[in-house]
Amino acid sequence: MSYKYVIGPLHPALEEPIKFEFSVNGEEIEDVKVSVSHVHRGIEILGTKRNVIRTLYLAERICGICSAAHAFTFCICVEKACNINIGEREHAIRCIIAELERIHSHLLWAALFMHKMGFETMFHYILLFRENIMDTLEAISGNRVNYGMFTIGGVRKDVKERIILDSIKFIRKKIGFIKDGILKNKIVKKRCINVGILEKEKALKLCSVGPTARASGIDRDIRRSFKYSFYENIEIDPIVCDEGDVYARIIVRLEEVEQSLNILNKIVKNIPKGNIKKVKVPSILNIIKSIDSESVARIEAPRGELLHYVNLKCSENLYTWKVRTPTYNNIMAYTEMFRGAEIADAPIILASIDPCLSCTNRMIVKK
Amino acid sequence: MISKIVLAIIAAIFLTGLKRKIVARMQGRIGPKIIQPFIDIAKLLQKESVVPRTASSIFSLIPAITLSCSITLLFFIPIFGDNAIIETDIILVLYMLSIPSILLVLAAIASNTNYSSIGAQREIIMLIGIEIPLIFIVLSASFLSNSFNVSMVKASFLGFENPISFFGVLLLIFTLIIALSSELKSLPFDMPEAGTEIGAGLLSEYSGTGLALFKIAIDIRNFSLISLLVYFMLPNIGLISSFILYTFLVLLLYIVSGIIPHAIFPRMRIDDFSNLFLKHVTLLSLISIVLIIGGKIWF
Numbered sequence: 325m326s327y328k329y330v331i332g333p334l335h336p337a338l339e340e341p342i343k344f345e346f347s348v349n350g351e352e353i354e355d356v357k358v359s360v361s362h363v364h365r366g367i368e369i370l371g372t373k374r375n376v377i378r379t380l381y382l383a384e385r386i387c388g389i390c391s392a393a394h395a396f397t398f399c400i401c402v403e404k405a406c407n408i409n410i411g412e413r414e415h416a417i418r419c420i421i422a423e424l425e426r427i428h429s430h431l432l433w434a435a436l437f438m439h440k441m442g443f444e445t446m447f448h449y450i451l452l453f454r455e456n457i458m459d460t461l462e463a464i465s466g467n468r469v470n471y472g473m474f475t476i477g478g479v480r481k482d483v484k485e486r487i488i489l490d491s492i493k494f495i496r497k498k499i500g501f502i503k504d505g506i507l508k509n510k511i512v513k514k515r516c517i518n519v520g521i522l523e524k525e526k527a528l529k530l531c532s533v534g535p536t537a538r539a540s541g542i543d544r545d546i547r548r549s550f551k552y553s554f555y556e557n558i559e560i561d562p563i564v565c566d567e568g569d570v571y572a573r574i575i576v577r578l579e580e581v582e583q584s585l586n587i588l589n590k591i592v593k594n595i596p597k598g599n600i601k602k603v604k605v606p607s608i609l610n611i612i613k614s615i616d617s618e619s620v621a622r623i624e625a626p627r628g629e630l631l632h633y634v635n636l637k638c639s640e641n642l643y644t645w646k647v648r649t650p651t652y653n654n655i656m657a658y659t660e661m662f663r664g665a666e667i668a669d670a671p672i673i674l675a676s677i678d679p680c681l682s683c684t685n686r687m688i689v690k691k
Numbered sequence: 692m693i694s695k696i697v698l699a700i701i702a703a704i705f706l707t708g709l710k711r712k713i714v715a716r717m718q719g720r721i722g723p724k725i726i727q728p729f730i731d732i733a734k735l736l737q738k739e740s741v742v743p744r745t746a747s748s749i750f751s752l753i754p755a756i757t758l759s760c761s762i763t764l765l766f767f768i769p770i771f772g773d774n775a776i777i778e779t780d781i782i783l784v785l786y787m788l789s790i791p792s793i794l795l796v797l798a799a800i801a802s803n804t805n806y807s808s809i810g811a812q813r814e815i816i817m818l819i820g821i822e823i824p825l826i827f828i829v830l831s832a833s834f835l836s837n838s839f840n841v842s843m844v845k846a847s848f849l850g851f852e853n854p855i856s857f858f859g860v861l862l863l864i865f866t867l868i869i870a871l872s873s874e875l876k877s878l879p880f881d882m883p884e885a886g887t888e889i890g891a892g893l894l895s896e897y898s899g900t901g902l903a904l905f906k907i908a909i910d911i912r913n914f915s916l917i918s919l920l921v922y923f924m925l926p927n928i929g930l931i932s933s934f935i936l937y938t939f940l941v942l943l944l945y946i947v948s949g950i951i952p953h954a955i956f957p958r959m960r961i962d963d964f965s966n967l968f969l970k971h972v973t974l975l976s977l978i979s980i981v982l983i984i985g986g987k988i989w990f
Contacts, residue, residue, distance in 0.1 A: 328805065329809070441958060442881070443957035444718060444954075445718045449719060509957065511879065514960070514963055515963075667809060667889070668882070
């Protein structure tokens with residue numbers, strides 16, 4: 325006999341507005357219905373009712389975890405439309421913020437994933453180590469969540485390289501502990517290996533992005549394939565796992581933290597000396613007012629490919645603004661992953677793609 | 692007699708506070724006060740109880756029944772290093788020990804919601820998994836002592852006179868610690884109450900007074916289980932020294948079986964659990980019993 329088991333829109337396993345209706349037989353999941361759009365934030369409409377500089381800060385507030393990624397993409401997008409060029413040091417500072425954000429996002433994911441698995445001690449330790457990255461970001465930008473570092477035509481604050489090097493040293497020491505604690509744990513292995521499998525062909529068909537795709541054997545990284553900003557000067561190695569299960573996703577994300585540390589090291593070594601250029605907002609707005617153009621930009625956010633589209637029509641406000649977040653692509657993969665799983669696996673499969681549904685639900689309207 | 696029972700109830704709730712404090716320290720947190728469970732229970736007792744519309748009529752009766760069963764259990768268990776208030780059969784004690792679990796399952800089924808019924812399924816699976824090794828142990832003990840009486844059984848278990856039996860007793864204690872930690876529902880084995888999977892499972896529909904009564908009942912049951920195991924380990928010494936040794940052993944057993952696993956393991960899956968218990972733990976308990984009995988017959 326099968327019965328319904330519902331996760332969400334409010335559930336301790338997933339504190340995000342999404343609803344899963346599982347048809348369960350005993351402990352085994354037979355079918356799943358996913359319904360998103362329990363929240364409509366209307367951010368894109370809001371963004372067209374204020375000038376572009378103010379919209380940038382709105383873009384930063386789409387997500388609380390990958391806030392810099394949204395601001396980064398929005399800046400690249402508007403700069404492309406208006407042909408604004410920025411200096412190398414500004415590019416490097418942008419990438420530093422993006423990589424620091426990737427590290428803290430992945431560590432937060434690892435912590436929450438452990439919490440969902442019931443590994444409370446690791447949860448507390450990872451959050452303790454993550455605090456160092458948050459402090460570094462605060463030391464650089466003055467903020468802990470929405471950094472306010474980006475502006476169209478440059479960055480708002482300069483960085484001191486020493487702070488970043490100290491942080492790299494600290495996290496490099498701790499990441500070994502985290503990796504050993506998670507990946508060598510027998511119960512973690514038992515619960516994650518061969519659970520929530522997303523095969524390579526399915527992942528390609530369902531357009532998975534980011535670490536979810538890379539764990540399924542697809543080498544899809546915007547930093548490598550469509551180089552942008554300061555990443556043009558840096559060689560990035562691919563991190564790909566072929567298994568496609570939850571364990572592979574853990575490996576990919578934890579390896580990416582180490583990779584980000586290496587990238588940060590390279591950026592700090594190659595960063596051009598000098599001062600950043602001060603951006604004059606009225607002159608930027610003047611340029612924007614004279615532009616009739618559209619553009620698309622995409623970057624590799626912590627969760628995968630993030631896409632912004634803007635359309636400017638000779639006004640300081642945007643005419644159209646469209647955002648596609650990585651979770652929007654990855655949600656499709658859920659139905660494939662849940663096939664044959666058990667109820668005990670449901671929370672960890674849910675968490676394994678690192679969903680950020682407040683970002684995603686921003687734009688879908690359910691009829 | 693009444694003061695002994697009251698002290699036992701206080702000690703039982705105190706153990707939970709100790710657990711929360713020690714686990715917090717192991718996780719790098721400051722943690723709550725040790726008397727926090729008392730504060731929680733006092734707060735819960737003042738709160739309104741919400742009864743779901745789908746619940747059956749016995750829903751609000753079960754907490755009180757469970758608590759009274761648990762308190763009755765204290766009369767049959769030798770606590771504080773002394774003999775039990777009522778000397779009785781070990782079979783009865785085993786039955787009494789599993790009654791709170793069965794009532795919990797009944798409560799979950801009575802609340803008639805999905806999360807609770809999944810919790811109830813898991814609880815039943817765990818009950819079966821743990822009962823089998825326990826019954827093996829009790830049967831072998833009664834075989835050795837030709838009696839089901841608790842104090843007689845204890846006397847027969849304490850024979851360390853030959854090396855094979857001694858090794859068997861060590862193995863048995865190891866098995867019992869695993870069984871105990873799954874009975875305590877501490878972390879690797881808290882599947883029936885898995886917060887992040889089925890939202891507190893068995894007790895997800897209980898609130899206010901009902902929840903408070905259940906919390907006290909479960910604490911008392913855990914305490915009596917540990918007390919019973921400690922009683923079998925205690926040598927025959929004076930009352931005061933056996934009380935000191937009892938306190939030490941209770942704390943040690945609780946830390947080893949309840950607190951350390953809670954801090955170092957993630958939650959298991961229910962099929963892994965039944966695999967572990969029905970195959971490995973049962974086998975281990977069988978081996979240890981063969982060693983104990985064989986050693987006694989051999990020498």
